[in-house]
Amino acid sequence: MPNFLVTYHGGGPMPSSPEAVEQMKAAFGAWVGSAGPALVDPGAPLAAAKTVSSGSVRSGHADGPAEGYSVLTAASIDDAVKLVESHPFLKRGGTLEVSEALSLD
Secondary structure, three states: OOEEEEEEEEOOOOOOOHHHHHHHHHHHHHHHHHHHHHEEEEEEEOOOOEEEEOOEEEEOOOOOOOOEEEEEEOOOHHHHHHHHOOOHHHHHOEEEEEEEEOOOO
């Protein structure tokens, strides 16, 4: 089965109160449980970035900044989308982009 990269975009700032952080972690943990073995890598939030291109390096995000990522395995992109439809990041106002990782074999 192919893998899918899920990138997190928007969603506002990370919560600052310990209670809100714990609620966010609990919601993410529940989603991780619901994804089960389809979740190859739960990923992580992303911070500072540098973009490397031919002959230059610049600070900041690449076009369309990703604020986090996860990696899923699924039979199809539609199945991967179904796995993230209940992701708690969506309730924070964010969006999730699901991209199929192509095999180079």
